[in-house]
Amino acid sequence: MAGVRELTVNLGERSYPIYIGEGLLDEAGKLLAEHGISKKSPLMIITDQNIAERHLTHLETVLRDGGFTVTSAVIPAGEASKSLGQLEKLVGLALENGLDRKSAIVALGGGVVGDLAGFVAASYMRGIKFVQVPTTILAHDSSVGGKVAVNHPLAKNIIGAFHQPELVLYDLLTLQTLPEREVKAGLSEVVKHGLIWDAEFVTWCDEHAEQLLALDGETLGYALYKGCSVKAAVVSQDERENDLRAILNLGHTIGHALEAVAGYGELLHGEAISIGMIGSARLAVQLGAPEEVYRVTKRVLSRMGLPVRLPEHLDTDEIMRALMHDKKFQEGTITFIVPVAIGKVEINKSVSTALIREIVEQLKQEAV
């Protein structure tokens, strides 16, 4: 069994710990109580159908044994659940089950559950406590930083809040049931955290791709610990995305546009940003970064089994239009996160859309 790793996301009074280890679900009762979750008020676990089948009874049992009053809400799996409609349903359930201002919401799941449940917690009675129990690799990313949101028919993550959890409890054993494609997609954000902050960790990822894909506990524990640490370091310095935090968007400007155009189904988030990061690396080299930026980025993402080529049938004009609707389109200029070396990026506020269009075209030709 992999030892338990712990780190703190430093955000002043909103600081919180992340626990990463095998079998941590068994400690949920103890850990929630230690971190101020009330046993007098009912708590609500929000999860999706896939996860509910595998891990919900386990968590419910542990929490009930620990003296908590537990209600569970199971949403359909998938991005479509990040909607105002689901928010309304979940708030209805919370009311019916008597959740009050001292209650907590526990998100058991991936980024979809985390983002939605987090927005329920942020807005129910104008904010109640929130606990993240991530069950995907990608969720190492979404569980740090407090960004929560639902989608609007016209844009992803456009209705949301900043709402920090009380703690994050990452049980590596829950990841054993994750479909392979989701494993790879999650590793995309792990690699991203290396690419923006830590060249050594990129090398480590490159060397440990096999063990990561095999979900080896010790290797995975380290990778998630490192990924969370980078994200925590960034958001600690810039909680509300005024400047630095934008670097976390490496690969996301193109990535989000691809997700929108592909109709939120063909490409997983991690796959879309893998292609986006190849795009950023290409852009980087065209703007003067060493050729290695492109080569290493492509190698490590390929090793993780991630797509690097943009599906040709996605229309370039549509992609460009989706790009313009993006939040990062601010006051007429488009902001792009561009690597300057492996492990280091810069925020470039004046990338021309013509150049991005070129990159998009090149990505369709990318050798795989």
Add this chain to the structure above:
Amino acid sequence: MAGVRELTVNLGERSYPIYIGEGLLDEAGKLLAEHGISKKSPLMIITDQNIAERHLTHLETVLRDGGFTVTSAVIPAGEASKSLGQLEKLVGLALENGLDRKSAIVALGGGVVGDLAGFVAASYMRGIKFVQVPTTILAHDSSVGGKVAVNHPLAKNIIGAFHQPELVLYDLLTLQTLPEREVKAGLSEVVKHGLIWDAEFVTWCDEHAEQLLALDGETLGYALYKGCSVKAAVVSQDERENDLRAILNLGHTIGHALEAVAGYGELLHGEAISIGMIGSARLAVQLGAPEEVYRVTKRVLSRMGLPVRLPEHLDTDEIMRALMHDKKFQEGTITFIVPVAIGKVEINKSVSTALIREIVEQLKQEAV
């Protein structure tokens, strides 16, 4: 013309000014610019049909003349617009009109517009700037403190946030078009601010009821200034309603229950809390407060033309059930704001529901 009054809501970095005076709409361009509202990004005015007919063109013109890019959204008047459905529509409009992270939402209206538009501002892109331009007397209350929310079919104001405006711009001239019933209902919260904080101001209200009902500019300006000041003093000490802020709920526990049972139509918010404040005064006297508390409360509310008797056809059981669903029902005990004297209240966390039921019955017999 009444002179311009100014006060500051002290909330650290979230502090903001309130301007109160006749003809202030004409200064909107200047004031928004002075308070950091961007001219580069489009802003969106949200208002309702009734207000749009009377004051929207005026505000649009002033802002456009001031160099702002202005979009307007007109919602149906009434509480039903404080819904997730309207939120979705408004976010759609914001996206279509290119509102970005530097944009602002301007709420031109009463509490309904303020609460809804405020929640749009709080959640659009996880929070953009917000300006309140209140057009009702009641909105002197809703525009201080940053509570914004929409309703859920099962409960009022249950989905929301704390989101402070950049400034509040209160043009007394806009109040001249307010229907008489709304004038009275708004004065209910003005009186409430006296009852919880300032005995002298209660006496002043008693003596100036006539001028207030006649919308005399100087008198109204002073009343709104005092009302806002009391609310500002309270929320400055307790922004997120941990303790003190609860005193603002004088009359609201019963009031909200009445609104819910009467079906959000029969009773205006201010009318419901007028009855609620009579209930609190009755409760106070039964718990040992001087009889004057009841007598003065009733006199001043009656002078403002507000209802003091609970409509007999409203079912007591239903009222009690609605009370239990209230946010103030926390960890099994019911919290009630109870006057101890005129101008002073206490938070009583253990009022028995049996006693409240008695009060509800008495309120149905209240002499008018």
